[in-house]
Structures are given as structure tokens and as C-alpha cells.
Amino acid sequence: MFGSVEELQKKLAACDYITDRHVVTIVYLALKLQKPLLVEGPAGVGKTELAKVLAQATNSRLIRLQCYEGLDEAKALYEWNYQKQLLRLHVAQTQSKDWEEAKQDIFTPEFLLRRPLLEALSSEEPVVLLIDEVDKSDEEFESFLLEILSDYQVTIPELGTVRSNHIPVVVLTSNSSREFGDALKRRCIHLYLDYPTFERELDIIHLKVPGIKDCLAQQIVSFVQVLRKQRLKKAPSIAETIDWARSIMTLGSKVVDEEIVQGTLNILLKYQSDIDKIYNKVSSLLPKM
Amino acid sequence: MEEKILEFGRLLRKGGLSISFSQIADALRATAEVGFQFKDFYQALACTMICEKADKPLFDKMFRLFFLTLPVSQHDRKNGDGQLVNTENAGYFIELARSAEGIGQGRGGGASPALLLVKAVRDGNYSLLNQLAQLAFKSLGNSKREDLANLEQLIVQAKVSIGWYEAVNRLERIREKEKVNEITYSRWLECLNYLEDRIKELLEEYFVITFGQDALEEIASAANIREKEFYQLNNIEIDEIRKRITKLARKLASKYARRYRRAKHGEIDMRRTVRNALKTGGTPVCLRYRKKKLSKPEIVLLCDVSGSVAVFSEFMLQLVYTIQNRFRSVRSFLFVDRIEEVTNYFHNKDIEAALQEAFSKAHFSYSGFSDYGKVFTIFATKYLSSISPKSTLIILGDARNNWRSDEKDFLKQISEHVRKVLWFNPQPQSTWDSEDSIMKVYAPYCRQVFECRNLAQLEEVIEAIL
Ligand SMILES: Nc1ncnc2c1ncn2[C@@H]1O[C@H](COP(=O)(O)OP(=O)(O)OP(=O)(O)O)[C@@H](O)[C@H]1O
Ligand SMILES: [Mg+2]
Numbered sequence: 001m002f003g004s005v006e007e008l009q010k011k012l013a014a015c016d017y018i019t020d021r022h023v024v025t026i027v028y029l030a031l032k033l034q035k036p037l038l039v040e041g042p043a044g045v046g047k048t049e050l051a052k053v054l055a056q057a058t059n060s061r062l063i064r065l066q067c068y069e070g071l072d073e074a075k076a077l078y079e080w081n082y083q084k085q086l087l088r089l090h091v092a093q094t095q096s097k098d099w100e101e102a103k104q105d106i107f108t109p110e111f112l113l114r115r116p117l118l119e120a121l122s123s124e125e126p127v128v129l130l131i132d133e134v135d136k137s138d139e140e141f142e143s144f145l146l147e148i149l150s151d152y153q154v155t156i157p158e159l160g161t162v163r164s165n166h167i168p169v170v171v172l173t174s175n176s177s178r179e180f181g182d183a184l185k186r187r188c189i190h191l192y193l194d195y196p197t198f199e200r201e202l203d204i205i206h207l208k209v210p211g212i213k214d215c216l217a218q219q220i221v222s223f224v225q226v227l228r229k230q231r232l233k234k235a236p237s238i239a240e241t242i243d244w245a246r247s248i249m250t251l252g253s254k255v256v257d258e259e260i261v262q263g264t265l266n267i268l269l270k271y272q273s274d275i276d277k278i279y280n281k282v283s284s285l286l287p288k289m
Numbered sequence: 290m291e292e293k294i295l296e297f298g299r300l301l302r303k304g305g306l307s308i309s310f311s312q313i314a315d316a317l318r319a320t321a322e323v324g325f326q327f328k329d330f331y332q333a334l335a336c337t338m339i340c341e342k343a344d345k346p347l348f349d350k351m352f353r354l355f356f357l358t359l360p361v362s363q364h365d366r367k368n369g370d371g372q373l374v375n376t377e378n379a380g381y382f383i384e385l386a387r388s389a390e391g392i393g394q395g396r397g398g399g400a401s402p403a404l405l406l407v408k409a410v411r412d413g414n415y416s417l418l419n420q421l422a423q424l425a426f427k428s429l430g431n432s433k434r435e436d437l438a439n440l441e442q443l444i445v446q447a448k449v450s451i452g453w454y455e456a457v458n459r460l461e462r463i464r465e466k467e468k469v470n471e472i473t474y475s476r477w478l479e480c481l482n483y484l485e486d487r488i489k490e491l492l493e494e495y496f497v498i499t500f501g502q503d504a505l506e507e508i509a510s511a512a513n514i515r516e517k518e519f520y521q522l523n524n525i526e527i528d529e530i531r532k533r534i535t536k537l538a539r540k541l542a543s544k545y546a547r548r549y550r551r552a553k554h555g556e557i558d559m560r561r562t563v564r565n566a567l568k569t570g571g572t573p574v575c576l577r578y579r580k581k582k583l584s585k586p587e588i589v590l591l592c593d594v595s596g597s598v599a600v601f602s603e604f605m606l607q608l609v610y611t612i613q614n615r616f617r618s619v620r621s622f623l624f625v626d627r628i629e630e631v632t633n634y635f636h637n638k639d640i641e642a643a644l645q646e647a648f649s650k651a652h653f654s655y656s657g658f659s660d661y662g663k664v665f666t667i668f669a670t671k672y673l674s675s676i677s678p679k680s681t682l683i684i685l686g687d688a689r690n691n692w693r694s695d696e697k698d699f700l701k702q703i704s705e706h707v708r709k710v711l712w713f714n715p716q717p718q719s720t721w722d723s724e725d726s727i728m729k730v731y732a733p734y735c736r737q738v739f740e741c742r743n744l745a746q747l748e749e750v751i752e753a754i755l
Binding site: 191281 | 322323472
């Protein structure tokens with residue numbers, strides 16, 4: 001698929017995803033070892049984005065399973081379409097078919113509702129399966145997932161076994177709001193995505209906010225980086241840096257000063273308590289000119 | 290190289306990481322993919338062997354010592370493969386390490402080390418900090434193999450030799466006088482931490498280089514925080530354990546929440562279901578369930594907070610209050626030679642703040658020496674009548690009674706009143722009945738007595754009360 005780490009890095013960059021070599025190395029290893037990649041890190045550092053871009057870079061279809069509390073097999077794997085089956089049974093009754101015959105009719109792929117996991121396993125084309133925010137799902141779901149990720153096959157009693165043609169690229173993301181079981185952890189390649197360094201974030205801003213002056217971008221990024229070191233309920237993410245840079249551009253400001261920051265702080269900080277905490281000490285956090 | 294990776298895995302296990310065989314197998318495959326170019330090799334091992342972010346510092350330390358330092362050791366010259374160990378790679382971690390000569394006399398001139406240190410911190414001059422670390426390390430001369438057991442002490446000595454405490458003092462005064470802002474101050478602290486870590490690294494490297502594999506294994510075991518005795522913890526480790534307790538609590542909470550949710554309704558009650566189905570022409574439209582009872586224990590904690598037991602009691606309180614939803618009720622008492630209830634401090638409050646308040650405000654100490662006899666007497670006469678007979682009463686303490694009267698009849702009275710008494714003792718079982726420890730006098734009134742010296746044991750015993 002990819003001959004080298006460098007090649008993958010170039011591909012990702014071509015899809016507007018800028019990241020450090022060590023991140024690419026780990027992604028590369030997950031691809032080569034055909035193991036699920038578990039991406040952890042704070043909100044908004046580009047975990048979901050990485051999976052999307054990976055699909056693009058590998059010319060694969062992205063299939064996304066968004067996790068939430070209470071997610072179960074029926075919603076993740078497959079479900080029989082009861083209504084449709086009932087209707088068909090009804091029709092069968094009027095045609096006075098017996099049960100055996102009717103059963104042949106209703107447990108066929110036509111009545112199967114494919115959910116993302118089955119979709120990914122039975123896909124003919126290569127896929128990237130994104131299992132987003134696994135930490136939101138329950139533990140039971142986790143063990144079910146573990147099963148799937150062990151043999152990449154499922155058995156549907158009425159239809160037989162579905163086995164994937166090629167092991168899909170699996171990316172799991174997590175905000176670590178819950179601890180996973182060790183079994184799942186051990187199955188994965190681990191990538192911890194942290195906030196980007198100053199240089200990386202500057203690159204990202206230039207990429208996502210075309211036309212911004214380097215000097216302004218530098219001030220923006222260095223303020224955000226300082227902000228992240230404060231004790232906050234929620235530190236600003238890359239997405240927020242991007243939004244903030246765009247707003248400042250729109251306001252036509254050439255520099256980042258106290259007034260501008262105070263006026264736009266709500267773009268960077270989502271909690272009122274964080275805003276209150278920072279509002280009055282903005283000037284001490286600004287880079288010295 | 291395969292053998293080395295296997296051995297590395299073993300070392301990590303010794304350090305407290307749980308590494309499975311399949312992880313090792315993955316690590317082998319991963320290194321084969323990326324080769325031995327140093328940084329890639331590191332990433333290949335890290336992404337297959339580190340399951341939790343919290344494990345990374347230990348992994349890094351062991352990686353550095355095992356792959357970079359150990360091969361330099363005269364002791365273990367057997368490993369001739371040397372793929373990783375060329376000077377350039379070593380430099381990745383060891384940076385300026387071996388350029389130690391002529392530091393004191395260097396550009397610093399005649400300035401005292403303390404002044405140099407203040408300057409280095411204020412300027413954020415890391416290469417100077419590095420040189421100071423070297424200086425501190427050299428001041429210790431050649432340490433003996435046995436000294437490794439007292440690494441913390443060596444570090445203190447090394448810090449003294451470069452005027453650390455004087456420098457910290459000066460920095461504090463400067464901070465006040467010049468109204469240094471928070472950001473700058475936190476940079477200073479970073480510098481100081483860096484210096485301290487650096488000194489420790491140099492010492493560990495020294496021991497590994499001089500004494501080889503054997504010293505490395507000792508360093509690994511010493512780093513295993515789950516096995517570290519509670520009373521030996523330093524402040525950084527206490528913080529680390531607090532974090533791990535929060536994690537443990539989360540794990541327990543989600544485990545039991547799940548069990549509870551699953552048990553929301555019990556089995557199907559056939560009799561009632563069928564009877565109900567008569568209303569709908571025999572089709573069981575509504576299923577009837579048996580009610581499921583899930584027992585939630587009521588617990589009462591009696592915590593010895595004298596001397597070395599205090600840390601353990603604090604951990605236990607933190608853990609119990611973090612998962613207090615698991616219990617019907619939690620009541621807590623602190624004691625040394627007096628006892629007072631502190632339950633109210635924990636109402637609707639941040640646990641950390643509550644702990645601080647309880648420890649500073651409650652009246653639990655008169656002489657500063659534990660007196661279990663006195664405490665059981667007070668508890669039995671003053672509080673026992675208000676304690677639910679369904680309670681599990683948990684005593685946290687070392688049963689060291691300072692040769693005072695044991696008053697075991699009061700503990701007997703207490704144990705007859707409640708459902709059961711459990712005792713968690715943070716001292717090694719081998720010392721339970723020596724000196725002034727009278728565990729065996731009290732044990733007959735306890736359903737069980739557990740040894741609970743470290744985090745690993747705490748993780749086990751907590752299950753006994755859930
Ligand atoms: N390395 C990067 N290069 C370019 N853009 C990036 C990068 N990382 C993040 N972004 C931008 O940040 C946005 C947020 O990223 P994303 O939604 O992937 O975060 P996340 O880590 O999945 O967050 P959450 O935990 O909230 O789901 C993306 O839409 C993208 O525009
Ligand atoms: Mg996301």
C-alpha cells in the first residue's frame with residue numbers, strides 16, 4: 001500500500017493533514033501490521049480527521065460508526081427489517097404458502113438492514129472503518145467489538161458467515177472518558193495525539209486560513225499555546241485556533257492585543273468559568289512585543 | 290535483537306507494566322517493518338507496548354537505560370550487536386551528557402553554584418542546567434552498589450552540593466520582590482524539575498553503566514509504583530497514586546454501573562406474564578419481570594491518621610468517596626487517640642477539598658500517638674447506637690497501640706453490633722505482632738484482616754467491600 005513512512009506522510013499532507021513524523025510512523029505501522037489503530041487524545045486534536053484523511057489517502061471508502069451509550073449489535077452490525085418481513089408474511093399468507101417456504105423468503109439479504117460493521121466486513125472495495133468515540137459505548141459493546149476485531153467475520157444464523165475480503169483499516173478514537181478493558185487495548189496500535197507544537201500549528205493555520213500574515217498567525221498560535229498551559233476545564237483545540245484566526249481576519253485586525261482577545265475569547269473558550277478566569281489576565285498571557 | 294526485545298518486555302513487566310505475549314509479538318513485527326533507525330525503532334516499540342499514557346514515562350526511562358545505557362556498561366559487554374548504540378543515537382537522549390569536564394571553572398568563573406543555578410533558571414538556560422546536573426552528580430564521587438537502594442537520598446545530597454535549597458530560596462524572594470508573573474514562575478519550576486530529573490537520570494545511568502543488568506533490574510522494580518509501600522512514597526508518587534486511584538474508581542464505577550443497569554429488571558416472571566397475557570387474547574404483549582434486588586452496602590470507615598498510616602487512610606477515603614454511589618451510605622471517622630466523625634465534610638464537595646478540611650479541622654489527636662483502646666471505647670459509647678446494624682465497618686490502621694490498654698471488649702461490642710468488621714492493615718504482615726502492634730488481639734473480632742501495603746493490594750481489597 002505504502003512503501004515507506006515518507007510516502008504516507010506526503011499523501012496525508014496532500015490531503016491537508018499536517019502532522020509529525022512519529023505520528024505517521026505509528027499510522028504506517030498500523031497499516032502494515034493490519035491492526036486497529038486506537039487514537040487517543042484531547043478533543044479537537046484531529047483524531048476523527050485523521051481517519052477521514054486516511055481513507056482519502058488510501059482511496060478507500062470511509063465507513064463511520066459513531067458510538068454512544070446504549071449502542072448495541074442491532075445498531076452496529078445488522079438488524080432484520082421486521083416491518084418489511086411482516087408485510088411479506090402477510091402477502092405470503094394470502095398466497096397460502098407454508099412457513100418453511102415463507103421463511104425462505106424473509107430471511108434473505110433483501111430484508112437485512114446493514115449497519116456500519118457489517119457494511120465494512122462485506123464491502124468489496126477497500127474501506128477505512130472509523131469507530132468514533134469508543135469510550136462513549138458500554139463495556140458489553142466493547143467485548144462484542146473485540147470479537148469482531150479478532151477475526152473480522154460475523155455469523156448471521158440465517159445467512160451464514162460473512163468474512164471480509166480484505167482486512168479493513170480500523171481506526172478507533174477515544175477521549176478517554178472511560179477506561180477500556182485491557183484486552184481491547186492490547187489488540188491495538190496506540191497513537192496518542194497531543195496538541196500540536198508551535199510550528200505544526202502555525203503550518204495548519206497557514207493551510208486552513210489562506211492569506212493570513214505570518215506575523216499575525218504567529219501571535220495567534222503563541223497565545224493559544226500559552227492558553228493551553230493554563231488550568232482550564234477545556235483547553236482550546238486546533239479547530240478553535242482555526243476559528244479564532246478566521247474571526248480575527250474578518251475583524252481586520254493586524255495584531256493580537258488585549259482588546260481583541262477579550263472581545264473574542266468566547267471563540268477559544270467554551271466554559272464561562274474558563275473565560276472568567278482568563279479575561280482579566282489576558283495582557284500577562286500575551287507575548288511580549 | 291529479538292532476544293533484546295523479549296528481555297526488554299520482561300524488564301517493563303518488572304517495572305509494573307502488564308505486557309502480554311501478543312504485544313511482544315507485535316513489537317517484533319513492528320520493529321521489523323521500520324528497521325532500527327533509532328527514532329522509528331522507539332516508536333515501533335512504544336506504540337505496541339504502551340497501552341496507557343500514564344505508562345509512558347516509565348517506558349521511556351527503561352528504554353533509555355536498556356537500549357542506550359546498558360550496552361555501554363563494562364559489566365555486560367556480551368551484547369556485541371551494537372545496532373543502536375552509536376554515538377549519534379546515544380546523543381538523542383543523553384544530549385550533552387559526557388561533556389562534563391571543566392564545568393565549575395568554566396564561564397561561570399568564581400560564581401557559587403547557587404548563583405549559577407538562579408541565573409540558569411531565570412534565563413531558562415538548559416545547557417547550563419545540564420552542566421549543573423553534571424556538577425551535582427560528580428560531587429557524589431563513586432557510589433557503591435548498595436547505594437542504589439537509597440537513590441532519593443543521593444539525589445538530595447547532590448542537590449545540596451550545588452546549593453539547590455539556597456537557590457530556591459533566592460528565587461522565591463525574587464519572585465516576591467519583582468512580582469514575577471505566573472507564566473514566568475511556572476517556567477522556573479519547569480527548569481527546577483528538569484534539573485532534578487536530570488540528576489536522577491545521571492545517577493541511574495551511572496549505576497547501570499557501573500553495575501550492569503542487575504542494577505537496571507533494581508531500578509525497574511523500584512519504579513513499580515503499584516508495588517511501592519505506601520509509607521515510602523514521596524510527594525510526586527503520592528500525586529501519581531491519587532491519579533491512579535481516580536482511575537481505579539472510574540473503572541470500578543463503570544463496572545458496577547453496568548451490572549446494575551443489566552439487573553434493572555430481573556428474570557421474566559412466567560406466572561404473571563401468562564396471567565397478564567389473558568387480557569390480550571393469549572399473546573404475551575407485556576412481559577412481567579421479577580424485581581431484582583441489588584444490594585448496596587452501608588459502610589463505616591474508621592481511619593487511623595497517625596504518622597505513616599495517614600497516607601493510606603487518605604487514599605482509601607478518596608477511593609470510597611469517589612465511588613460513594615456504590616454504597617447506600619458512607620460514614621467516616623478519623624482517629625489517632627480521639628475519634629471524630631467527618632462524614633459531613635464530604636457532603637456536596639470536591640473530595641480533595643473535603644479531605645483537606647477534615648484533616649485540618651477534626652479533633653482526632655490529643656497526644657499524637659495512636660490509642661486504639663481509647664478510640665474503640667469512645668466509638669462504642671458515643672457513636673455505636675447511631676450506626677446501622679447492617680453496616681460493614683472498616684478499620685484502617687496498623688494496630689500499633691503504643692503499649693496502651695487494648696480495650697478489646699469494646700471492639701467485641703462493636704463487632705456484635707454491625708454486620709461485619711473488616712480490617713485493612715498497611716504494614717507488612719510479618720510485623721503485625723511485633724513491637725507495639727497488637728493485630729492478633731483485635732483480629733478475632735474481624736471477619737477478615739487484609740494486608741494493604743501498596744496500590745496493587747488496595748486494588749484487591751476494595752473488591753471485598755463492594
Ligand atoms: N493535523 C491537522 N491538520 C490539519 N487540520 C487539522 C489537523 N488536526 C485537526 N485539524 C482540524 O481540526 C478539526 C477538528 O478535528 P477533529 O474533529 O478530527 O478532532 P477530534 O480529535 O476528532 O475531536 P473530538 O475528540 O472532539 O472528536 C478538523 O476539522 C480539522 O480542520
Ligand atoms: Mg472526533
